[in-house]
Every structure is written in structure tokens, then in C-alpha cells.
Amino acid sequence: MEAKGVESCNNNKSKANKMKRKEKLEKKKAMDELIKVASAEKNHLSAFRHYQKNGLSACLESGTGDKLSSSLKHYIQNLLKANMEGAYGTEWPVEEKVKRREMVASEARYIFVYEALDANASELLPMSEHEGTSASCVEERRSMLGFVHFRFVVEEDLPVLYVYELQLEPRAQGKGLGKFLMQLIELIAHKNHMGAVVLTVQKANLVAMNFYTSKMRYVISTISPSKVDPWLGTQKSYEILCKSFSNDAKAILEGP
Incomplete structure (x- = not known):
């Protein structure tokens, strides 16, 4: 027995x-x-395609890393260097090579921001309000104002939207465009049932760190080096931030 x-x-x-x-x-x-x-999904911009606020008019287009034109590749490389070389310091030559590989990956998804020639919106307008009443983004656009590079990935056994880059031209900064783009990213994450939005920020980039933590309410994630191992965290030049949309994601990525 x-x-x-x-x-x-x-x-x-x-x-x-x-x-x-x-x-x-x-x-x-x-x-x-x-x-x-x-x-x-090749176009995640079905809801919003135009932005006009604080004297800035812009229109948005979708893109993928494996379909970038040579001119877009050149633009991305130049803007990354102009905006990020200082924050990375001596790490930049190595990091630049990594970013060049990342930007053309088939998994890379983009939101490209162009200065609009003619945008009638007073704030943020749904695409439906523009159909039949204004030119397409292709017809409206002129010089570029920036871009967002993001991907859908798995982190800690959770489906998340990971923001690889949010880069804006100096003339487009401080006018609410960055906040709008992050709100759009969060909408895309919600729509696609992602548990959170995750991103990496250089510690030396104090303006970006303040933007994400203060204005956008992101927090340092439990997967960030400083949380995984405080001593190791002091040796790393970056933090991983997140905003969770479910209790499960919050418990895993933000902790108690």
C-alpha cells in the first residue's frame, strides 16, 4: 500500500x-x-495621420525596415548621429553600427513624420475627417521632422511594443509632437493587445529621461540593469523604462 x-x-x-x-x-x-x-499589419496609422499644434503642422506615414529607400536610410543615420552621439559619448562608434543593422531589419516598424504643407486640423484629427477634404500625406509632405522606430517583441514572457527610437529634429522639439507620438504608440500597443510599452534611455540624456518619466509617466522597469543588480546598474549607461497596461505586465515589469 x-x-x-x-x-x-x-x-x-x-x-x-x-x-x-x-x-x-x-x-x-x-x-x-x-x-x-x-x-x-503594415499601416498602424489608421486612426491619426495629421498633427497641428503650437505652430507645427505635420503628417505621418508608416514604413518597415526592409523597405527603406536609400534617402530614408541616410536621413535616419544622420538624425541619429546628430541627436545621440553626445549622449553615447565614447560608446557611439560601436552603437552606431548596431543601430544601422537594427534600422533595416524586417521586424522594424516606423512612423515617419513630415512637415505638412497644408493641414487644416486645429489639434489631432482622425483620418476620416481629412478624407475628401485635404491632400494625402504624400502630397502634403515636404521636409522630415523625425521618426519612431518600434517593434512587437516578447519580454519576460510578455508581448510588448518596444520603442527603439523616437527622434525629432530640433525645430520640432518642445511643441508636443513627441508626446503625441508616444500617445499614438500606446494606442497601437493597446490595439494589438500588447502588455506594455518598453524603451531604453541613456542616463546621460537627461531631457529624454525627464520626458518619459515626468511627462509620459514611465517607470524604471524591473528588467533594467539598475533594478536587476544595483552594482551592475552603476556600470551601465542606460535604463529600461516601461508603462504597463495589465496587472500581469505590471507585476512582471514594474514589480510590487
Whole structure:
């Protein structure tokens, strides 16, 4: 009887382990499907395509890393260097090579911001309000004002939208455009059932750090080096920030 009891207990443990493995596999399959569906969408700008505020008129276009024209690649490289070389310091030559590879990856999704020739909106207008009454973004656009590079990825077994870059021209900064783009990113994350928006910020970039933590209410994530290992964190030049949209994501990425 004693041996049978042990055998029964082992069988129960085996069944429980099989159930856990099955649940884990099903969860992974569901997450992979979410990422696949979100990444398959080529245009995430169906809701908003125009911005006009604080004397700035802009129109937005979608793009993917594997479809960038040579002129867009050149523009991205130049703006990254102008905006980020100072924040990275001596790390920039190595980081620049990494960013050049990242920007043309098939997983890379873009929002390109162009200065608009003719935008009639007083604030942020849905695309439907422009249809039939104003020119398309292609017809309206002239010089570029910046871009957002983002991807749909899995972090800590959670589907998240990861912002790789948000870069604006100096003349477009301080006019609410960055906040609008981040709000748009959060809408895209919600629409595609992502658990959070995650991004990396250089510690030396105090303006960006203040923007994300104070204006956008992002917090230092539990996966950031300073939270994983405080000593290691002092050796790293960056922090990982996040904004969670579910209790599960908050518990994992933000902690108690």
C-alpha cells in the first residue's frame, strides 16, 4: 500500500508537470500569434495621420525596415548621429553600427513624420475627417521632422511594443509632437493587445529621461540593469523604462 501511495503521488506530480508544460506551450503559442498578427499589419496609422499644434503642422506615414529607400536610410543615420552621439559619448562608434543593422531589419516598424504643407486640423484629427477634404500625406509632405522606430517583441514572457527610437529634429522639439507620438504608440500597443510599452534611455540624456518619466509617466522597469543588480546598474549607461497596461505586465515589469 505504501509503494502504491508513492507511485500514485508520482503519477499526480507527472500529470501536474505535463499540464504546466502544456499551459506554458499554449501561452507561448498565443503570444507568438499576437506578435505575428501585430507585425503583419503594415499601416498602424489608421486612426491619426495629421498633427497641428503650437505652430507645427505635420503628417505621418508608416514604413518597415526592409523597405527603406536609400534617402530614408541616410536621413535616419544622420538624425541619429546628430541627436545621440553626445549622449553615447565614447560608446557611439560601436552603437552606431548596431543601430544601422537594427534600422533595416524586417521586424522594424516606423512612423515617419513630415512637415505638412497644408493641414487644416486645429489639434489631432482622425483620418476620416481629412478624407475628401485635404491632400494625402504624400502630397502634403515636404521636409522630415523625425521618426519612431518600434517593434512587437516578447519580454519576460510578455508581448510588448518596444520603442527603439523616437527622434525629432530640433525645430520640432518642445511643441508636443513627441508626446503625441508616444500617445499614438500606446494606442497601437493597446490595439494589438500588447502588455506594455518598453524603451531604453541613456542616463546621460537627461531631457529624454525627464520626458518619459515626468511627462509620459514611465517607470524604471524591473528588467533594467539598475533594478536587476544595483552594482551592475552603476556600470551601465542606460535604463529600461516601461508603462504597463495589465496587472500581469505590471507585476512582471514594474514589480510590487
